[in-house]
Amino acid sequence: MVAAMQAYRGGQRPATVMDRIAKGFSDDEIKAIAAWFAAQR
Amino acid sequence: MTATRPTRRQFVTTAAAGASASLFPRPLLAQGSQPRIVVVGGGFAGATAARFLKRADPRLDVTLVEPNPIFAACPFSNEVIAGLRDMRAQLFGYDRIAAAGVAVVHQAATAVDGRARSVTLGNGTKLGYERLILAPGSDLRFDALPGYDEGAAERMPHAWKAGDQTLLLRRQLEAMEDGGTVVMALPALPYRCPPASYERASLIAYYLKTRKPRSKLVVLDAKDTFSMQRLFENAWQELYPNLEWVPVSSGGNPTSVDAAAMTVSSDFDTYKAAVANIIPPQKAGRIAELAGTADRTGWCPVDPVTFESHLAPGIHVLGDAAIAGAVPKSAFAANAVAKICAAAVAKLVFGERPAPPKFVNTCYSLAAPDYGFSIVGVYHPVNGQWLEVEGAGGVSPADAPRMFRSQEAKFANGWFNAITSEIFG
Ligand SMILES: Cc1cc2nc3c(=O)[nH]c(=O)nc-3n(C[C@H](O)[C@H](O)[C@H](O)COP(=O)(O)OP(=O)(O)OC[C@H]3O[C@@H](n4cnc5c(N)ncnc54)[C@H](O)[C@@H]3O)c2cc1C
Numbered sequence: 001m002v003a004a005m006q007a008y009r010g011g012q013r014p015a016t017v018m019d020r021i022a023k024g025f026s027d028d029e030i031k032a033i034a035a036w037f038a039a040q041r
Numbered sequence: 042m043t044a045t046r047p048t049r050r051q052f053v054t055t056a057a058a059g060a061s062a063s064l065f066p067r068p069l070l071a072q073g074s075q076p077r078i079v080v081v082g083g084g085f086a087g088a089t090a091a092r093f094l095k096r097a098d099p100r101l102d103v104t105l106v107e108p109n110p111i112f113a114a115c116p117f118s119n120e121v122i123a124g125l126r127d128m129r130a131q132l133f134g135y136d137r138i139a140a141a142g143v144a145v146v147h148q149a150a151t152a153v154d155g156r157a158r159s160v161t162l163g164n165g166t167k168l169g170y171e172r173l174i175l176a177p178g179s180d181l182r183f184d185a186l187p188g189y190d191e192g193a194a195e196r197m198p199h200a201w202k203a204g205d206q207t208l209l210l211r212r213q214l215e216a217m218e219d220g221g222t223v224v225m226a227l228p229a230l231p232y233r234c235p236p237a238s239y240e241r242a243s244l245i246a247y248y249l250k251t252r253k254p255r256s257k258l259v260v261l262d263a264k265d266t267f268s269m270q271r272l273f274e275n276a277w278q279e280l281y282p283n284l285e286w287v288p289v290s291s292g293g294n295p296t297s298v299d300a301a302a303m304t305v306s307s308d309f310d311t312y313k314a315a316v317a318n319i320i321p322p323q324k325a326g327r328i329a330e331l332a333g334t335a336d337r338t339g340w341c342p343v344d345p346v347t348f349e350s351h352l353a354p355g356i357h358v359l360g361d362a363a364i365a366g367a368v369p370k371s372a373f374a375a376n377a378v379a380k381i382c383a384a385a386v387a388k389l390v391f392g393e394r395p396a397p398p399k400f401v402n403t404c405y406s407l408a409a410p411d412y413g414f415s416i417v418g419v420y421h422p423v424n425g426q427w428l429e430v431e432g433a434g435g436v437s438p439a440d441a442p443r444m445f446r447s448q449e450a451k452f453a454n455g456w457f458n459a460i461t462s463e464i465f466g
């Protein structure tokens with residue numbers, strides 16, 4: 001998920017909205033989101 | 042701490058200390074009672090808040106006050122108006138919210154006593170609270186556009202609250218003879234979900250083009266510019282020669298209506314309408330005003346972290362009713378800020394500090410059933426104000442292929458299903 005978000009942010013992953021969304025989050029925030037999702041399982 | 046009720050004098054001193062809101066509930070909790078949170082309004086903001094409060098902390102005693110047993114959602118109601126969607130797809134019940142441990146009371150809140158911390162309901166019941174969350178949505182102003190009152194809305198629907206008004210506009214369009222003119226009137230900012238008014242214009246034009254090819258649509262607008270304008274105008278140019286948009290600078294400002302004569306007047310002209318859709322200026326739902334949370338603009342200023350009213354401590358305001366910097370009046374944002382507020386309130390009632398929030402808003406619009414685009418914003422509080430994160434967000438590309446538009450139309454549907462099942466499912 002961290003890799004996907006970073007790729008969206010950098011424009012390397014095809015997107016309709018995720019590129020615009022990912023640009024609003026720092027590496028630390030992306031890691032925190034990914035950690036939260038991982039803890040939900 | 043004793044269990045006696047505070048005297049009037051104590052009220053005055055705590056209020057004077059300037060921190061009455063977060064300090065006052067604690068003595069009640071010391072007795073082991075559950076903190077009582079009352080949420081008024083079971084729409085996108087309120088229903089989300091009720092559910093997420095219970096999820097944030099099952100110890101909270103949460104009551105949701107909402108007069109209607111069935112909620113009618115506005116997003117996608119423009120598709121109902123254009124005959125592209127069944128109204129039943131817009132309707133949601135409160136069973137699952139009740140099953141999640143929320144006490145759902147089908148009454149309207151009629152008064153709020155912020156000092157006594159109590160809400161009065163239509164049937165006379167009084168509910169005490171430690172924290173009150175008001176999420177009554179937008180109210181239509183029937184004193185703003187001359188000629189447009191509640192009676193006029195029966196002939197010239199606003200359809201800006203989903204339900205009977207949506208179906209009324211649908212039926213009028215269906216019954217209209219081919220060749221008739223549809224007139225829409227749009228207000229100045231701020232109001233509930235401005236992009237939805239251009240989506241509606243597009244989908245009415247779509248309906249006319251496919252079913253009433255000799256008819257046309259005139260859109261009288263109190264604005265010169267609007268969100269996603271380029272995307273809408275490109276779509277109109279490509280698809281809808283039958284749509285005429287008249288901005289303020291071309292005399293489009295709607296100045297009055299005559300429901301008996303079925304005419305709509307603008308700065309320059311008077312239009313005879315076969316069907317008229319009048320979207321009047323708006324304000325926060327009435328209960329927000331009664332609770333003393335609305336300012337002179339008619340909307341409610343709030344703190345960006347907790348959504349606590351700047352005007353009435355202990356009362357939080359969410360959704361359309363609030364003015365919170367750059368936060369848009371959308372269902373998406375109402376749902377997002379409700380989660381932020383629920384997390385904050387679950388901390389505040391136990392005297393803890395809420396974490397700084399951040400959220401995303403994405404509003405999809407349809408120019409035709411398979412032609413969608415979006416606007417994204419990422420929001421964070423800066424110096425007590427919600428601002429957009431710079432360098433993020435923005436609108437769909439102007440030059441994208443039709444495939445991109447049909448994909449976004451599909452994702453729009455996906456968004457609606459996701460948000461409504463999160464809240465009501
Ligand atoms: C045509 C149209 C299309 C839209 N499309 C979109 C879209 O695609 N995406 C998007 O994000 N947003 C969209 N919106 C905007 C969205 O509908 C609103 O922003 C959203 O509903 C706001 O949520 P809310 O909870 O503040 O108000 P609401 O959802 O309106 O809920 C308010 C609730 O409070 C209740 N209430 C009011 N007063 C009282 C009282 N005194 N006591 C108890 N209950 C009370 C009402 O009955 C209602 O159930 C659209 C709006 C319209 C009109």
Ligand code: HEM
Binds near residue numbers: 001005019401452
């Ligand atoms: C910070 C919050 C979010 C995170 C962490 C996130 C994460 C992701 C991830 C990891 C993917 C890739 C899925 C895959 O390829 O299997 C994805 C795709 C996608 N997400 Fe999000 N998402 C977020 C918010 C949103 C929002 C608010 C929307 C809008 C409604 C959205 C809509 C989409 C869409 C449409 C895709 C497909 C790619 C595209 O077309 O852009 N996401 N998201």
